[in-house]
Amino acid sequence: MLKLYGGSRSRASIVQWYLEEIGVEYQFVLLDMASGEHLKPDYLKINPMGKVPAIVDGDFILWESGAILLYLAEKYGKEGDSLEKRSIINQWILFANSTLATGLFLEANREREMPRLLPPLEKMFTEKPFLLGDKLSVADIAVGSMLAYAQILAKVDFSSYPAIKDYVNRLAQRPAFQKTIGNR
Numbered sequence: 001m002l003k004l005y006g007g008s009r010s011r012a013s014i015v016q017w018y019l020e021e022i023g024v025e026y027q028f029v030l031l032d033m034a035s036g037e038h039l040k041p042d043y044l045k046i047n048p049m050g051k052v053p054a055i056v057d058g059d060f061i062l063w064e065s066g067a068i069l070l071y072l073a074e075k076y077g078k079e080g081d082s083l084e085k086r087s088i089i090n091q092w093i094l095f096a097n098s099t100l101a102t103g104l105f106l107e108a109n110r111e112r113e114m115p116r117l118l119p120p121l122e123k124m125f126t127e128k129p130f131l132l133g134d135k136l137s138v139a140d141i142a143v144g145s146m147l148a149y150a151q152i153l154a155k156v157d158f159s160s161y162p163a164i165k166d167y168v169n170r171l172a173q174r175p176a177f178q179k180t181i182g183n184r
């Protein structure tokens with residue numbers, strides 16, 4: 001069975017959310033990060049960087065949440081059936097984990113970046129329920145989890161962006177979200 005390594009409050013929840021959405025069986029290997037289990041030799045064999053999440057799928061090892069999402073989307077999610085579709089998914093995952101994450105979570109960037117990044121997202125969510133159209137995709141897992149974490153952890157207020165607020169609320173009502181990110 002696929003193994004997902006993570007801490008109790010870590011980005012492993014993003015990967016876990018997607019696994020729940022697509023109904024892949026997995027074992028969550030909970031590392032005691034407070035005591036540094038992620039820095040011990042056993043785990044460093046899986047991710048030499050000592051970061052979570054990581055997965056082990058058969059003989060295959062992968063780390064970095066964005067790379068894991070892409071892998072799962074292609075292998076199990078039946079997403080990304082053309083180069084263009086895969087590239088668009090890639091675009092949103094990289095955007096979420098770099099541009100959006102640093103814009104939302106680095107306080108020094110927030111004031112400058114939020115007024116640039118949020119209005120285009122607001123417009124998109126007034127036109128369609130999810131990033132790629134009518135259906136939730138792995139792009140929503142990546143972007144939606146950053147927006148949800150911004151609301152939960154960094155107390156970012158999306159009141160001026162009602163379509164984003166509604167998007168995050170809709171995601172948060174999904175059973176797979178509640179079992180994972182919403183349960184931490």
Ligand SMILES: N[C@@H](CCC(=O)N[C@@H](CS)C(=O)NCC(=O)O)C(=O)O
Nearest residue numbers: 010011050051052053063064065066
């Ligand atoms: N860009 C990486 C970030 C990984 C990361 O920083 N994970 C944190 C937990 S959320 C971690 O492992 N921290 C432990 C440490 O730095 O010692 C990803 O998305 O997977």
